[in-house]
Amino acid sequence: MQQLGVVSTATPVPPSRVDPALRGRYRRIMRFATRVLVQSWWYELVLPAVGLRALANRTRTRRMVGIARRFHPLAVELGGLMIKVGQFLSSRLDVLPPEVTAELADLQDEAPPVAFDDIRRAAEVSLGVPLERAFERLDPIPLAAASLGQAHRGVLRAEDAEIAGFADVVVKIQRPGIDRIVDTDLAALARIGRILARVRMVSRRVDAPALVAEFAAVSRDEIDYLHEAASAERFAMDTAQRPGISGPRVAWERTTRTVLVLEDVSAIKISDVPALRAAGIDPSAVAHAFATAMLDQVFLDGPFHADPHPGNVFVTPDASVKGGFRLTFIDFGMMGEVSGQLREHLQAAVIAVVSRDGAGVVRAFRDVGMLLPSADTVELERALTALFERFGGMGFAELQQVDPREFRDFAREFGDVVRELPFQLPENFLLLIRAVSLTSGVCSALDPAFNIWNAAEPYATGLMSRQAGGALRGLGKQAAEVAGVLSRLPRRADELITTLEQGRLVVDTSRLERRVDRLARRVIAVVIFAGLIIGGAVVHSSDAVLGAVLMIGSVPVGAFALFARSR
Known part of the structure; x- marks a missing residue:
C-alpha cells in the first residue's frame, strides 16, 4: 500500500538490464515517446517562442487525439503496464479533452486473454500441485482478462472450503512472464521521466522521475498477490462497521504470490x-x-x-x-x-x-x-x-x-x-x-x-464542526506564539539598527547578476533563432537548399534559448 506523502523507494530496472528478449518492446515504447516529445517540443515551445502560439493552441486538441489514437493499438498489442498508462490517462478528465479520454476509454477493460494451457502451467508451478488437486473445479473460460493477470471462476475442494468458510471462488492467475514485462516497461518509463526532468516547463510543475518511481512501486505491488490479499483483509476490517460496504474473503490456503483465491462476490456491475x-x-x-x-x-x-x-x-x-x-x-x-x-x-x-x-x-x-x-x-x-x-x-x-x-x-x-x-x-x-x-x-x-x-x-x-471544537485551543496556542514574538521584537529591532549604524549590512547580488547574464544570453539566442527560421522561410521559395540550411541551423539555437541553464 502506498502512503501519500512518503517518497517511494522503488527503483525501475535500468535499460542495460532489460531482458534481451524484450529489447524490441523497450525500443518500441521509446520510439513512440520520442516522437510525441519532439512533436510537443515543436508545438508547445518552439512555435510560441517565434510568435505562433495561436497556431499551437488551435491544433492542440487535434494533435492530442491523434496521439491517443496511435497509443491505443500500441497499448493493446503490448499489454503490460502500457494498458495501465492508458487507463490512467483515460481518467484524467481534469487535464485532457474529452475527445482524448474517449479514445483511451476502451482500455479500462481491454486485454486479450492468455490461453488456458499457459495459465494452467503458471498456476501449477506456483501452487506446487496440479489444478485438479487444488480445486474441485476451475472454469477454463476466463471471467475477466486484465493487463497483468486474468480471473477464472472455480470451486474449492471440500476440505479447503471448510477452512475458508466458502466454496465458490474467483481465482486470479498472473500472466506468465509479466514480471519481466513490467521491468521492461518501467525501464522505458524511467528513461522518459529523466528526459522530462530536463524540460523546464515540465520539471517546474512535476517531478517526473518521482512520479515514475511511485508508479513503479504501485505496479510491483500489483503483481504481488500476497500483498493484494493482505490489502483485501485490511479493507474488510476498515469497512466492517459500514453495512453498505463489503469485499471478498481470502482463501489463504490456496493463495500464493502469483495465484490469488477470493470469495466469489459477483453481482451487478456498477x-x-x-x-x-x-x-x-x-x-x-x-x-x-x-x-x-x-x-x-x-x-x-x-x-x-x-x-x-x-x-x-x-x-x-x-x-x-x-x-x-x-x-x-x-x-x-x-x-x-x-x-x-x-x-x-x-x-x-x-x-x-x-x-x-x-x-x-x-x-x-x-x-x-x-x-x-x-x-x-x-x-x-x-x-x-x-x-x-x-x-x-x-x-x-x-x-x-x-x-x-x-x-x-x-x-x-x-x-x-x-x-x-x-x-x-x-x-x-x-x-x-x-x-x-x-x-x-x-x-x-x-x-x-x-x-x-x-x-x-x-x-x-x-469537518467544520469538529474544527470548531478545537478553535479555542488553537487560539490559545496562537496567542502564546504571538506573545513570544512580541517579547523578542524590541531586542531584534535594536540589533538591526546597530548593524545599520555600523555599516555591516551586506547585500549579496551575485545570484541576481548571474540571472541577468543568463537572461541576456537567452534573449540574444531567441533573436538569432527567430532571424534564422524566418529568413529560411523567406529564402526557401527562391533557394530551397539555403532556406533548409537556415531553418535547420535555427534548431540548436532555439534549443539553447529554451533549455540553457547557467553552469
Whole structure:
C-alpha cells in the first residue's frame, strides 16, 4: 500500500538490464515517446517562442487525439503496464479533452486473454500441485482478462472450503512472464521521466522521475498477490462497521504470490444501469453511496481503493441495508493511504471549496504542495472567486447547458494566469488523483445530474464542526506564539539598527547578476533563432537548399534559448 506523502523507494530496472528478449518492446515504447516529445517540443515551445502560439493552441486538441489514437493499438498489442498508462490517462478528465479520454476509454477493460494451457502451467508451478488437486473445479473460460493477470471462476475442494468458510471462488492467475514485462516497461518509463526532468516547463510543475518511481512501486505491488490479499483483509476490517460496504474473503490456503483465491462476490456491475433498474435499485442513489464510500475512505479511514473503475465495483441487492443494496469492492492490487497531515490539508481544501472560499483553496494548494511557496496567487484567488460565482454548485448536467462561449471567455481571461503559476504535482499523488477521477466518472455515468458538491457538503459541515471544537485551543496556542514574538521584537529591532549604524549590512547580488547574464544570453539566442527560421522561410521559395540550411541551423539555437541553464 502506498502512503501519500512518503517518497517511494522503488527503483525501475535500468535499460542495460532489460531482458534481451524484450529489447524490441523497450525500443518500441521509446520510439513512440520520442516522437510525441519532439512533436510537443515543436508545438508547445518552439512555435510560441517565434510568435505562433495561436497556431499551437488551435491544433492542440487535434494533435492530442491523434496521439491517443496511435497509443491505443500500441497499448493493446503490448499489454503490460502500457494498458495501465492508458487507463490512467483515460481518467484524467481534469487535464485532457474529452475527445482524448474517449479514445483511451476502451482500455479500462481491454486485454486479450492468455490461453488456458499457459495459465494452467503458471498456476501449477506456483501452487506446487496440479489444478485438479487444488480445486474441485476451475472454469477454463476466463471471467475477466486484465493487463497483468486474468480471473477464472472455480470451486474449492471440500476440505479447503471448510477452512475458508466458502466454496465458490474467483481465482486470479498472473500472466506468465509479466514480471519481466513490467521491468521492461518501467525501464522505458524511467528513461522518459529523466528526459522530462530536463524540460523546464515540465520539471517546474512535476517531478517526473518521482512520479515514475511511485508508479513503479504501485505496479510491483500489483503483481504481488500476497500483498493484494493482505490489502483485501485490511479493507474488510476498515469497512466492517459500514453495512453498505463489503469485499471478498481470502482463501489463504490456496493463495500464493502469483495465484490469488477470493470469495466469489459477483453481482451487478456498477455501470450496468439497466440491470440496476431491473433490480429496483435507483442509479442516482448508487452514485451518492459510491461517492460517500470513496470520501469515507480518503477523509476518514486513510487507506482507500485506488482503482475503483466499473469492473471493480459491484452492486449487490440487500434488503437489510438502507437503499436496498450494498457496494462490493474487488481487486485490491492498487491501494493508497493518505497520511494524517495530508488528510488535514485535504479536509481544509474540501471546506474551502464547499464554502466557495478562493483564498482558502489557494492556502490548501500551498499546504498540499501543489503551489510553490514563491507563487504570486492574487490573480489565482480572483480567478477562483469568479469561477465559484459563475459555476460553483453546478452538476455535470447543468454545466453541459452552459453556453460554450462562457467557458471560452473564462478560459481567455484566466487561462494565462493559471498557466504561468508554478503548479506542480506532489509526489505520491498518482493514486489519489486516479481514485478521484474514476469516482467522478462513475458517478456521472450513473446520474448525469449528479452533483459532487452535494456529496462533499456533509463532509465540510462535519469537518467544520469538529474544527470548531478545537478553535479555542488553537487560539490559545496562537496567542502564546504571538506573545513570544512580541517579547523578542524590541531586542531584534535594536540589533538591526546597530548593524545599520555600523555599516555591516551586506547585500549579496551575485545570484541576481548571474540571472541577468543568463537572461541576456537567452534573449540574444531567441533573436538569432527567430532571424534564422524566418529568413529560411523567406529564402526557401527562391533557394530551397539555403532556406533548409537556415531553418535547420535555427534548431540548436532555439534549443539553447529554451533549455540553457547557467553552469
